[in-house]
Amino acid sequence: MRSVRFLLVLLATALLIAGCGSDKESKKTSNAKKAPTADTKGAKGNVNWCIGKDTSGAYQASIDLFKKANPKVKVKLVELPESADEQRTQLVQRLRAKSPECDVLGMDVIWTAEFAAQGWLQDVSDLVGKREGDFIPSTLETAKYQDKTWAVPMHTNAGFIYYRKDQVGNKAPASWEDVYKKAAQKKGLVYQGASYEGLTVCFLELLYSAGGKALSDDGKKVEVDSPEGKKTLQFMAAGFKNGAVPKAVTTYQEEPARRAFESSKASYMRNWPYAFALDNKSKVTGKFDIAPFPKFGSGSPASVLGGINLGISAYSKNPKGAAAFIDFATGPQAQKANFLESASPPATAAPYGDKAVQKKNPFAPALKKAVEQGKARPVSPVYPQISEAIYKNVHDALQGKQKPDAALRKMKSEMEKALQTF
16 A cells, blocks of 8 residues: 555656646746847847858858948857757757857757747747748748747758659659659659658658648647558558669668769659759759659648748847847848858748749749748657657668557657657
């Protein structure tokens, strides 16, 4: 009897702790500062913009354009490493230390919920609200958490299906089933099938199109082990068995997939827009085309968004200057300039229809359509653990180490454990 009572006490304590963790999270987000949105024209002082390495020069170009329009605000670019993981590590170190070094945070879209839940971001709902109509609606979903907006979308990204016109014809595939069927008859389909984030994205693109979800809308319940989830994983695993997908794909990230397509070792490829320009400088120039993703089953086409959001650090000493810069960097002049400079897809709609943009980036209309049909990855403070549970188990199923049903059950279990940690 005493042992039963002891267990009950432990259970009650665990539930109390879990509840307190949820309360703390809610308190951090509800008490967050609201970023200044009025009179940003009067902004002045220094602003540090912490973001990944400026490999194309587009970030500095945005700063230079801003300086001409806002001479009283001095923006300094603080470059982080190229690796997204290293970028996140360095930002987290600063934020945990409550460092005021970074005023504007350049964040991968999947970090927004985590940073907001930790109380590291200022609420920018009003800043976005006054320009909400400028943005492609899907991009705004990547910046929301608990009914508030914590960042402003700057760059977005959505995948394409690449296909060899000389092998499969000039018509874009109407369905993923069609892609796999023709791929098995030709040279196959390549995509990001290694055990990493890219495979999570590939799985979610099909899952979303099938009508499924990884998490519930409130992010509190795992819904991946569903009929749609089973259909998706069974379909992907079958592609390796029937020859539609080469076995080497389980080792591919973006570049190995691109090189295989460029070397005429595949008839189809799933990849990001960056590959378009590179493949047009290769041996397959003029022999391929691209299209937004087709549907899967009876569902609607779906892509999974990547990109960069800009947030204001909770520890910024110049939030007004930060808000002014973010407003400009996500505005029409900077967005167009960035698209022309680096082919970084804008989160706002207007640049896609610009003649100069379309001349330099002829895929712009198709990309806009791909972004419009895009969806956010699961919005959760523990997204890295969620993603790991997905890609590891999908990878096992593709390699035949687990049957799809067993892989989904294990995936669900690991995702539930991840949710319990926050």
